[in-house]
Structures are given as structure tokens and as C-alpha cells.
Amino acid sequence: MKQQIIMFQLNGEPLEIYADPAESLLAILREKLGLYGTKAGCGKGECGACTVLVDDQAQNSCLIPAGKVQGRRVETIENLSRGDVVHPIQEAFVEKGAVQCGFCSPGMIMSAYALLKSSPQPAPEDVKTAISGNLCRCSGYKQIEEAVLCAGDKMKNRES
Numbered sequence: 001m002k003q004q005i006i007m008f009q010l011n012g013e014p015l016e017i018y019a020d021p022a023e024s025l026l027a028i029l030r031e032k033l034g035l036y037g038t039k040a041g042c043g044k045g046e047c048g049a050c051t052v053l054v055d056d057q058a059q060n061s062c063l064i065p066a067g068k069v070q071g072r073r074v075e076t077i078e079n080l081s082r083g084d085v086v087h088p089i090q091e092a093f094v095e096k097g098a099v100q101c102g103f104c105s106p107g108m109i110m111s112a113y114a115l116l117k118s119s120p121q122p123a124p125e126d127v128k129t130a131i132s133g134n135l136c137r138c139s140g141y142k143q144i145e146e147a148v149l150c151a152g153d154k155m156k157n158r159e160s
């Protein structure tokens, strides 16, 4: 398809990019913008490695044509830490041993982030549902679920 200007907010900053609107958001993030934190896994909406937030909703960026984010807010894993200070979700993942090879971690963390934005103190069942589209080949899901619950507590404490 013909290239066009696509405008959206990326990690809090307005962005204009000249791209094919049919190209996936994942390809734009990684190949055009150099944001490699969002992982490219299956490319078919099955693994969740490419999860980003679009208007605060967790989405598989491999399935979203870039033209569809026109005028919307996109957030990637790069937006979570502040300089040397990691986000409480990232801290909790490390503390709970929820990261092994780490390939699934950015997507898992973004799904957790979307959940905790809408539900700061989620029930364990909510956590399971929120990460149900994210596959992990190495760590047990138990550690990941514990990390998300722990992150909710950490975020609450950081605010108070």
C-alpha cells in the first residue's frame, strides 16, 4: 500500500511517521523506530510477546496495522522505567523469579501493566485472565502471577 503520514502518541510524545498503513505496528516499532523491547514472536497473535498498550488496552502489535493507531496513544515497555529506576512491575518480576530467558517478559509486563492501570489490586483470577494471551516457555506461570500481585502492592506503596 502507498505510504502515508501516520500520527499517534508514542510513550507520551507525539509522533509522525511516514509508513505503509498496512504494515504492522510491531514492524514500525522495531524496524523503523528501533524500539526492540517489544518482541517479535509468532507474528500471528498467538504468543503475546509483542504486547503493547493502545489507549490503555493490551494489544498484540503484530496484528495491528499501523494505520489503525492514527490519533491513538501507544505505550511500549520502554516507557515503564524512568532512567535507572525500574517500574514496580519490573522490580516484582525480578524479585519473584518470573524472568528466565526473558523473551516473554516485555509482553507479560505490558499485559500486567494494562491490568493494574484499570484494576490496581486485582484478584488472582484477574491476573490469570490478563496474562492468558502471553505464552512463556520457561518459567512457571505461578511466579509470574505472584509477581503481578506483588507489583500491585508495590505500586500502591509507591503512591502512598
Ligand code: FES
Pocket (backbone or CB within 6 Å): 039, 040, 041, 042, 043, 044, 045, 046, 047, 048, 049, 050, 051, 060, 061, 062, 063
Ligand atoms: S508476535 Fe504478536 S502475538 Fe506473537
Ligand code: FES
Pocket (backbone or CB within 6 Å): 098, 099, 100, 101, 102, 103, 104, 105, 135, 136, 137, 138, 139
Ligand atoms: S521467561 Fe522464557 S519465555 Fe518466558
